[in-house]
Amino acid sequence: MERANQTLQDRLVKELRLRGIDTIEAANLYAPAFMADFNVRFGKPPRNPKDMHRPLAAHENLDAAMCRKEVRTLSQSLTLRYDKVLFILDPTEQAKALAGKKVVVCDYPDGRLEIMHESFALPYRTFHTLRSVHRPEVVENKRLDDMLSIVAELQAGRELQRSRSGPRRTGQTDHMFGIPDGSQGNGYQKRGRKPGRRTDFMNDPEVIAKRQKALARMEAAE
Numbered sequence: 001m002e003r004a005n006q007t008l009q010d011r012l013v014k015e016l017r018l019r020g021i022d023t024i025e026a027a028n029l030y031a032p033a034f035m036a037d038f039n040v041r042f043g044k045p046p047r048n049p050k051d052m053h054r055p056l057a058a059h060e061n062l063d064a065a066m067c068r069k070e071v072r073t074l075s076q077s078l079t080l081r082y083d084k085v086l087f088i089l090d091p092t093e094q095a096k097a098l099a100g101k102k103v104v105v106c107d108y109p110d111g112r113l114e115i116m117h118e119s120f121a122l123p124y125r126t127f128h129t130l131r132s133v134h135r136p137e138v139v140e141n142k143r144l145d146d147m148l149s150i151v152a153e154l155q156a157g158r159e160l161q162r163s164r165s166g167p168r169r170t171g172q173t174d175h176m177f178g179i180p181d182g183s184q185g186n187g188y189q190k191r192g193r194k195p196g197r198r199t200d201f202m203n204d205p206e207v208i209a210k211r212q213k214a215l216a217r218m219e220a221a222e
Contacts, residue, residue, distance in 0.1 A: 007038070068107040074098050080105070080115070086127040087115060095122055 015034060021027050056062065072080040078089040078096070082105045089095040098117055106114045115122045 011038075063108070064106065067109065070105045070107070071102050072105055074101055074103050076100060082107075082113075087124045088127065089115065090123040090125070092123070094120065098122075 012034060016022075016027060016030070019030065021030055070082065072082060074080055074089065074095075076099050078091060078099060080087050080089075080103065087105075094117075101117075103122065104116045106116055108114075115124055
């Protein structure tokens with residue numbers, strides 16, 4: 001497998017460059033010729049010609065095997081956290097019996113996510129911890145309105161992203177982690193940054209006037 005990856009990342013790229021191929025369509029047209037030439041030059045017959053492939057058994061599940069799995073401890077309130085999302089299990093009899101025990105979070109490549117115990121999937125609902133408080137359009141209490149503004153500003157400045165150790169979701173179009181910024185997803189509009197001290201100082205009319213006078217004296221001296 002590693003040798004095949006080295007071929008695809010090194011030899012194939014060089015062959016495409018030599019032929020001036022720079023589009024996916026042209027690369028797909030060239031692929032059969034490249035594979036035929038590669039097999040003739042480097043292919044070797046197997047030592048044992050017996051076909052060792054076998055059909056899947058009834059108990060085997062490739063879908064479950066090809067997913068990211070992480071173990072979580074279910075709280076007494078039937079909740080757990082995964083990638084900054086709070087999962088709240090439905091209070092079924094099976095879920096209540098698992099309070100304080102280990103469950104497995106199965107994160108599938110297509111964006112699906114299941115919480116499993118043994119071979120059973122547990123129903124759940126979610127709460128995004130990245131979602132932010134946003135100020136409503138009309139708030140009668142002015143003190144509360146000011147406080148919500150401060151909270152929103154703080155939330156806008158913090159780093160709102162998923163766990164760096166979590167799976168990359170490139171190509172996934174239907175998953176629950178699609179909102180990179182909870183505040184924007186909740187309707188809050190970020191405000192522009194306030195100018196710093198240097199910006200205020202350079203825009204001060206008195207400073208500008210002194211600078212122009214100094215430049216005028218320098219030009220007169222020259």
